[in-house]
Amino acid sequence: MALVTTKEMFKKAYEGHYAIGAFNVNNMEIVQGITEAANELRSPVILQVSKGARAYANHTYLVKLVEAAIHETDIPIALHLDHGPDFETCKSCIDGGFTSVMIDFSSHPYEENIKETKRVVEYAHAHGVVVEAELGTLAGVEDEVKVEEGMSSYTRPEEVQDFAERTGCDSLAIAIGTSHGAYKFKPGTKPQLRFDILEEVSKRLPGFPIVLHGASSVPQEFVKLINQYGGAMPDAIGVPEEMLAQAAKMAVCKINIDSDIRLAMTASIRQYLTEHPADFDPRQYLKPARQAVKDMVHHKIVDVLGSNDKA
Ligand code: G3H
Ligand code: 13P
Numbered sequence: 001m002a003l004v005t006t007k008e009m010f011k012k013a014y015e016g017h018y019a020i021g022a023f024n025v026n027n028m029e030i031v032q033g034i035t036e037a038a039n040e041l042r043s044p045v046i047l048q049v050s051k052g053a054r055a056y057a058n059h060t061y062l063v064k065l066v067e068a069a070i071h072e073t074d075i076p077i078a079l080h081l082d083h084g085p086d087f088e089t090c091k092s093c094i095d096g097g098f099t100s101v102m103i104d105f106s107s108h109p110y111e112e113n114i115k116e117t118k119r120v121v122e123y124a125h126a127h128g129v130v131v132e133a134e135l136g137t138l139a140g141v142e143d144e145v146k147v148e149e150g151m152s153s154y155t156r157p158e159e160v161q162d163f164a165e166r167t168g169c170d171s172l173a174i175a176i177g178t179s180h181g182a183y184k185f186k187p188g189t190k191p192q193l194r195f196d197i198l199e200e201v202s203k204r205l206p207g208f209p210i211v212l213h214g215a216s217s218v219p220q221e222f223v224k225l226i227n228q229y230g231g232a233m234p235d236a237i238g239v240p241e242e243m244l245a246q247a248a249k250m251a252v253c254k255i256n257i258d259s260d261i262r263l264a265m266t267a268s269i270r271q272y273l274t275e276h277p278a279d280f281d282p283r284q285y286l287k288p289a290r291q292a293v294k295d296m297v298h299h300k301i302v303d304v305l306g307s308n309d310k311a
């Protein structure tokens with residue numbers, strides 16, 4: 001199947017009360033693990049590439065890996081720029097084969113966010129590409145931007161209608177208490193999301209696809225394995241999966257997952273190398289790591305997103 005935009009995916013997801021997984025890709029094993037799971041489950045999927053991923057793997061390598069995945073599967077796949085920092089990066093991805101871009105000006109003043117988002121939307125739409133924008137700021141680290149705890153801010157529902165109308169964006173990422181990375185909530189505290197904000201946003205933007213960033217659940221089995229096999233991760237707490245499943249049934253059509261991929265791969269590689277100290281063939285430890293990504297994505301699609309059999 002060809003590369004698609006997220007337009008049709010989101011329309012069906014909104015009406016069907018499920019969400020599409022947006023998984024970050026950085027190398028071949030990650031692309032394979034995600035798309036093999038999605039293909040077996042007949043699930044649409046979004047493969048997203050950050051500025052850091054483009055710097056690490058090179059734009060062309062990533063596009064060609066995604067093209068290979070399209071050749072090998074029979075499901076709708078969208079190729080999305082994650083956290084585009086400016087117009088130029090978005091333009092480069094639009095010109096370079098992406099079907100969706102995010103312009104993330106959420107840390108800039110409101111009017112600047114509108115101006116830059118509108119500029120990207122005009123260029124993207126003229127080229128058949130859709131645009132995700134963001135209002136509100138998440139805590140945590142994304143690319144080299146670190147938002148300190150306490151400096152994050154929830155999305156203000158009273159702004160969303162004006163923002164969507166004036167920018168023409170196709171989907172909107174909102175801040176309701178999720179954050180990037182593996183350390184989302186303080187150990188000993190109860191994770192909480194502001195579902196009231198999500199509800200208020202969707203009342204003001206009926207039928208409009210909402211995006212949740214920072215949505216890794218940080219499975220404790222991965223953290224335990226990492227620490228059992230020589231790692232030293234402090235207590236790491238993610239977003240409870242039942243909350244994500246609840247958001248998927250509401251207006252949230254796209255759920256972003258990156259940290260869980262990193263944890264799955266790292267746990268598997270640490271375990272393999274500890275148990276096979278004499279091995280030095282990367283294929284030996286990347287094969288189970290790829291399988292770990294596949295198993296994790298399989299679980300997300302079936303038990304959290306509900307996007308299986310929707311291709
Ligand atoms: O939100 C950020 C994503 O997890 C991408 O992370 O910038 O380290 O590739 P990265
Ligand atoms: P996590 O760090 O929770 O996986 O979030 C990823 C993300 O939002 C990518 O944009």
Ligand code: ZN
Nearest residue numbers: 142213214256
């Ligand atoms: Zn993000």
